[in-house]
Amino acid sequence: MSDLGFDPTLKKKKKSKKVEGDLTAESSAAGSPAPAGELDDMFSGLKKKKKSKKTAEEGASSSAAGSPAPEGAADDLSASFGDLGLKKKKKKSTKSSDVTDFEQQLEKAGIEEGDATAEGVDAEESSPASEDHAGNGSSSAGVLSYPSLLSRFFTILKQNNPELAGDRSGPKFRIPPPVCQREGSKKTLFANVQEIAVVLQRSPEHLIQFLFAELGTSGSIDGEKRLILKGKFQPKQMESVLRRYIIEYVTCKTCKSMNTELKRESANRLHFLSCKACGSTRSVSSIKTGFQAQIGRRKKA
Amino acid sequence: MSTIQNLNAFDPFADTGDSEAQPTNYIHIRIQQRNGRKTLTTVQGLPAEYDLKKILKVLKKDFACNGNIVKDEELGEVIQLQGDQRVKVSEFLTSSLQLPKKNIKIHGF
Numbered sequence: 001m002s003d004l005g006f007d008p009t010l011k012k013k014k015k016s017k018k019v020e021g022d023l024t025a026e027s028s029a030a031g032s033p034a035p036a037g038e039l040d041d042m043f044s045g046l047k048k049k050k051k052s053k054k055t056a057e058e059g060a061s062s063s064a065a066g067s068p069a070p071e072g073a074a075d076d077l078s079a080s081f082g083d084l085g086l087k088k089k090k091k092k093s094t095k096s097s098d099v100t101d102f103e104q105q106l107e108k109a110g111i112e113e114g115d116a117t118a119e120g121v122d123a124e125e126s127s128p129a130s131e132d133h134a135g136n137g138s139s140s141a142g143v144l145s146y147p148s149l150l151s152r153f154f155t156i157l158k159q160n161n162p163e164l165a166g167d168r169s170g171p172k173f174r175i176p177p178p179v180c181q182r183e184g185s186k187k188t189l190f191a192n193v194q195e196i197a198v199v200l201q202r203s204p205e206h207l208i209q210f211l212f213a214e215l216g217t218s219g220s221i222d223g224e225k226r227l228i229l230k231g232k233f234q235p236k237q238m239e240s241v242l243r244r245y246i247i248e249y250v251t252c253k254t255c256k257s258m259n260t261e262l263k264r265e266s267a268n269r270l271h272f273l274s275c276k277a278c279g280s281t282r283s284v285s286s287i288k289t290g291f292q293a294q295i296g297r298r299k300k301a
Numbered sequence: 302m303s304t305i306q307n308l309n310a311f312d313p314f315a316d317t318g319d320s321e322a323q324p325t326n327y328i329h330i331r332i333q334q335r336n337g338r339k340t341l342t343t344v345q346g347l348p349a350e351y352d353l354k355k356i357l358k359v360l361k362k363d364f365a366c367n368g369n370i371v372k373d374e375e376l377g378e379v380i381q382l383q384g385d386q387r388v389k390v391s392e393f394l395t396s397s398l399q400l401p402k403k404n405i406k407i408h409g410f
């Protein structure tokens with residue numbers, strides 16, 4: 001909650017305390033519970049409104065989604081809340097206990113929910129609603145615990161949509177480690193550029209252009225489509241550069257998927273990265289070599 | 302009922318600062334391999350208001366390396382330093398010159 005939301009309660013408490021103080025002068029035993037009850041009533045008003053709003057929304061979503069079973073229980077609950085309002089007020093006036101109305105509501109909800117689960121024929125469909133309310137802190141005997149439901153959710157997700165479950169071990173996303181060999185004393189042979197470019201769904205030319213720019217070097221492609229770079233590079237170094245390439249030009253910033261496509265818009269000559277998983281598009285900067293220092297023999301006429 | 306979100310001073314759609322709008326005036330720190338184990342660090346795109354000569358003097362002394370300034374027709378003046386000074390240069394730019402870290406791009410392996 002925001003500060004704004006919290007401020008009035010503080011003020012009210014101060015007020016009630018003042019009243020309390022005045023009252024304690026007269027009769028300390030009888031005076032204190034009354035303002036507390038008032039306070040609770042105010043809170044209950046707030047909470048009830050929220051609750052009813054929530055249930056109303058749930059009802060709307062149920063009509064939209066067309067899955068009436070779980071939300072039906074919620075509707076029952078909202079109906080019961082209307083009754084509860086009266087009961088609770090009576091209780092308040094008679095008991096004026098320290099327990100807040102909300103907690104009482106929750107307790108009732110727990111009972112109601114237990115009934116719902118008992119009545120519910122389809123255990124699978126009624127379980128989300130009951131879990132939702134059990135998660136709110138009611139002390140009812142929830143049969144399905146949150147961890148078990150969570151694991152169940154993830155097993156189903158993994159079965160049907162492994163990519164969303166964070167499983168990137170599929171054959172599509174396995175990037176082979178870069179294979180680097182020394183080629184003579186000054187050159188490095190990067191053997192599997194082609195393979196890596198295919199896995200990343202990028203053109204090898206684009207990847208090679210990036211490597212040249214990042215490593216500040218140049219090179220050529222041999223007969224077996226392997227890349228020969230000028231300079232000595234370790235596989236580990238190549239890996240870090242490749243990682244940067246993947247972050248810049250392969251992964252989707254929205255969903256972190258690597259299943260993307262790099263397209264060049266001919267109209268504005270900009271490169272766009274479009275995600276095949278979530279459909280988002282972002283523009284990527286073109287590869288710039290930048291300043292290249294003159295190395296080796298200086299061309300002095 | 303001050304819990305209504307619209308009445309809050311906080312705007313959830315306000316600019317958070319780390320927006321997608323990238324600065325175009327990046328400072329690029331690159332490395333190039335020379336013969337053997339030798340390397341060369343280049344610093345390109347330093348703001349024009351700085352005196353590159355003075356910066357170079359400090360860098361040379363701090364890193365105990367030689368260096369010079371190269372004038373490029375398109376990219377302006379570029380500082381060249383001997384050896385791999387990329388991390389040290391980046392640290393110097395952020396701490397001594399108070400340049401934002403997101404404007405600095407370190408290239409290379």
Ligand SMILES: [Zn+2]
Pocket residue numbers: 252253254255256257275276277278279280
């Ligand atoms: Zn995506």
